[in-house]
Structures are given as C-alpha cells and as structure tokens.
Amino acid sequence: MTEHAIVVRHLSKSFGQLEVLHNIDLEIEQGQATCVIGPSGSGKSTFLRCLAFLEEATAGTIEVYGKPLGFSQDSAGRRVRLNSASIRAVRSGIGMVFQQFNLWPHMTALGNVSEALKTVRGIPRAEAEERAMIQLRKIGLENRAGHYPAQLSGGQQQRVAIARALALEPRIMLFDEATASLDPELTGEVLNVMRTLATDGMTMVIVTHEIGFAASIGRKIAFLDKGRLLLAGSAQEVFGKPRNPRIDQFLDTYLDRGAAMLI
Amino acid sequence: MRFDLALVASRLPEIFHALGITLVVWIASLIASGIFGFFVAVGRRFGPRWLDYSLGAYVELFRGTPFLIQLFLLYFGGPYVGLSLNAIPAGILGLSIYGAAYFSEIFRTGFEAVPRGHVEAGECVGMNRPQIVLRILLPEMTMLVLPASVNMSIILLKETAVMSVITVPELTLTISAIGTEFYAFVESLFLLALFYWSLVEICGWLGRVGESRLSRYRFAQS
Numbered sequence: 001m002t003e004h005a006i007v008v009r010h011l012s013k014s015f016g017q018l019e020v021l022h023n024i025d026l027e028i029e030q031g032q033a034t035c036v037i038g039p040s041g042s043g044k045s046t047f048l049r050c051l052a053f054l055e056e057a058t059a060g061t062i063e064v065y066g067k068p069l070g071f072s073q074d075s076a077g078r079r080v081r082l083n084s085a086s087i088r089a090v091r092s093g094i095g096m097v098f099q100q101f102n103l104w105p106h107m108t109a110l111g112n113v114s115e116a117l118k119t120v121r122g123i124p125r126a127e128a129e130e131r132a133m134i135q136l137r138k139i140g141l142e143n144r145a146g147h148y149p150a151q152l153s154g155g156q157q158q159r160v161a162i163a164r165a166l167a168l169e170p171r172i173m174l175f176d177e178a179t180a181s182l183d184p185e186l187t188g189e190v191l192n193v194m195r196t197l198a199t200d201g202m203t204m205v206i207v208t209h210e211i212g213f214a215a216s217i218g219r220k221i222a223f224l225d226k227g228r229l230l231l232a233g234s235a236q237e238v239f240g241k242p243r244n245p246r247i248d249q250f251l252d253t254y255l256d257r258g259a260a261m262l263i
Numbered sequence: 264m265r266f267d268l269a270l271v272a273s274r275l276p277e278i279f280h281a282l283g284i285t286l287v288v289w290i291a292s293l294i295a296s297g298i299f300g301f302f303v304a305v306g307r308r309f310g311p312r313w314l315d316y317s318l319g320a321y322v323e324l325f326r327g328t329p330f331l332i333q334l335f336l337l338y339f340g341g342p343y344v345g346l347s348l349n350a351i352p353a354g355i356l357g358l359s360i361y362g363a364a365y366f367s368e369i370f371r372t373g374f375e376a377v378p379r380g381h382v383e384a385g386e387c388v389g390m391n392r393p394q395i396v397l398r399i400l401l402p403e404m405t406m407l408v409l410p411a412s413v414n415m416s417i418i419l420l421k422e423t424a425v426m427s428v429i430t431v432p433e434l435t436l437t438i439s440a441i442g443t444e445f446y447a448f449v450e451s452l453f454l455l456a457l458f459y460w461s462l463v464e465i466c467g468w469l470g471r472v473g474e475s476r477l478s479r480y481r482f483a484q485s
Contacts, residue, residue, distance in 0.1 A: 054383050088389050096387040102380035106402045116388035
C-alpha cells in the first residue's frame, strides 16, 4: 500500500466558457513517477499547472500530503480560498520544471539555484551557494556555475532549472513537457537526469510527449483526452492489448511518426 | 557684425555656475521621476483596479499637456492652493511629476516584456510578491528598459530649459540673459546648444556603457 502524495478530486478548470479540465480524479503515489500523456490541447499542461497552483481550478480539490492546496471546504461545504501564506507552505513541497526552462537571465547558474535558498529560506549566501553547488554537481554542471543562462545550451539550462527546483528539497517534482523545446540530442541529457531522480524514488508528475520515456519510467500513466481523464493505470494497462480505441488512435499517429521502436 | 564667442566667453564663471544648476535640477528630477515612475508602474500592475485607473488618469494628463504649461500652473498657480515654492524646488517637482508619467509607461511595458514564466518560476520556489518584484522583475526589466530610459533622460535634460520661464537660474536663462546683454543672440544660443549637446552625448555614452555591461545576458531569451 503506497501513500498518496497528491489526491485530486473532481477537478475542473474553465477559461471563461471553455472547459479545459472536466472532473478529474487522480492519485499521485509517493515515491513513483506518474506520467500524464495525451494529444495536444487535452489539458495535460493545465492539469499540471493546477497541481503547481499556477492555475486555480474552477472546481474540485487537490490535497498534497493530506493538506488542501489553494482551496478547501468550509463546514457548509462551500469552496473557500486559503490565505497566501498557507498556499505558499503547501507549494513549498513542490518543485516545478517548465517547458521554457524559465531561468532568470540576469543570474548565473549558481545564482539561479541558490536564489530561493537565500531569499525565501533565508540561508546565508555562502551556505546557500554551497548547497547550490551540490545540486549543480549532481547534474554534472559544476563547471558551468558562473555561466549565465544565455551561455548555456538548452539541455544545460533545463538541467539547471531542475537543480533550482531540487535545491529546495521538494517532496514532489512536476515536469511540464520538460524536453519539448529541446532538440533530440539535448533531450537525452535531460531525460537521464529525470530517470536518475525516478530511480532515487522521487515523487514525480511528468507531462510529456515522449511516449517511450513515459512507458519506461511511469509506474502510472494517465491519459487525458479533451480535458477528461480517459484512463489511468500501469504502462501495461494503458499500452497493453486490448487497448482503448482512443489510445490506439493516439498511438497510431505517434507510431506513424516513426517512433515504433520506442514502445 | 561678426560671430564672436569671446563676447559670451568673458562670462564663463557665471555660465559654469548655471551649468551646475542645470545638472542639479536634471539629476534630482531624473532620480525622483525614476523612483516615482517605478512606484506608479508597480501600483498599476499589482494594485487594485481603482488605483490603476487613477494612476492611468495621471499619466494621461501629464503626457497630454505641455511641460511649459504644467510648470507655469505649478509655480504661479500653486500659491492659490497654498503651495508656494521657490523656483528651483518648483522646477524639480514639476519635472519629476512630468517625467514620472513617462517613466511609469516605460516601466509598465518593461514589466510586460518580462516573460510570465520567469515570474511563475519565482512563485514556484516560494517567493512572495515583493521578492518577485525586487529580485526578478526589477533587474530583468532594467536591461529591457535601459535604452528607453536613456532616451527619456535626454528628453528631461532638454526640458530643464523650460525652467527658465519660472526664473530658475539654469543654463538657458543665464546664457540668454548674457546674450541680451551683449546683443549676441546667435553666439549665446550656439553656445547653449553646444552645452546641451555635450551633456546629451555624455548621457548617451553612459547609457551605452550600461548596455554593454548588461549585454552578457540581455539576449538570453528562449
């Protein structure tokens, strides 16, 4: 019996009239990688951004280790927004990695990784940088510590972004199409870092187009389609036969692009 | 009649004193309008809607009317509402309010040019609003708005000339007075233009130094 890291219940999200997520129920298990896949526009990224509280869900609840994220219900069952300090407290256990890296261009790699340790955690500069160096060493970029993002390759930037999130020792890591803006050669180095994290037992939620990677790393695969959770289960359950016809169709277009050997 | 700068040059000490006044009123206004403009931009970006609208109205009003008229109203109209200022403070205050309206727009567009994701990354590592403004938006914006800010600084420098109409003893007032005295208008105005042009060039040069120092990361956008 695994502990649930995140429990999502009846999550819906609309942008105006457009419903992007519809009534999603999903558990993220402690110590495992959960991969969220699906066609473009299926709401994968929005779902992940709700978990990071970068988007506020319109309905439903998200619990992170038993604590409500963003909204909770009062005694009358109404949805109430929690105060920003409590939101920050729950979020502090969650690290986020973006498709566009989003490194701060005016800080070096070391500055990016140590920034939150200094400003948010209040750790003295020397110690913060020491801890940041440990993270940079883990991803093999200690010799790039003094480089600005503009001086790093895309793959290196994304690894620094991962180190920046890891420096705060989160219990959960979220990856929003972390390799989608990298060329295939650089994708590998980022996937390797993620694979190591998974092996180390990091709880991860990974939104990805890399189906082969998802199948190999994800203990649970969640398939989203048009804002609905079509299916969630092990790679075997999702990709094995007999397959859900919608997933079959999705995989077909994927295999058409010559990725058959990955599955 | 011939072009003779020596006429005007005989009054150099007085001219240099006036140059000092110009520099003081310019730099004081520049600092004040930069700071005030920054807070206006922050208020419009993060404040409640009514604040955004009222600051927006201020910006429109002060960009929409000539500085000359604003300064006249402040200096000569101020006493009607109990605001009696000496010429130099009135000049600095007037130019600061005028400049801040422009600076706030420069900073506002600067804020908008910082990618949303950079702010989200800050939220995700637990930064609060002031930390995001000071550690991410402000420094990133600085490199984006530097060229526009240098431009604005130059415009403010030249606007200090308008202070001559409320008797601030700066370059324009002093040199044109000397010109009248010697009946040497062309020489004095030529010298005046030369002074402003030199200051503008120095300002532009400082701007370029700043830009090149920031250039190591300013193209860092994916």
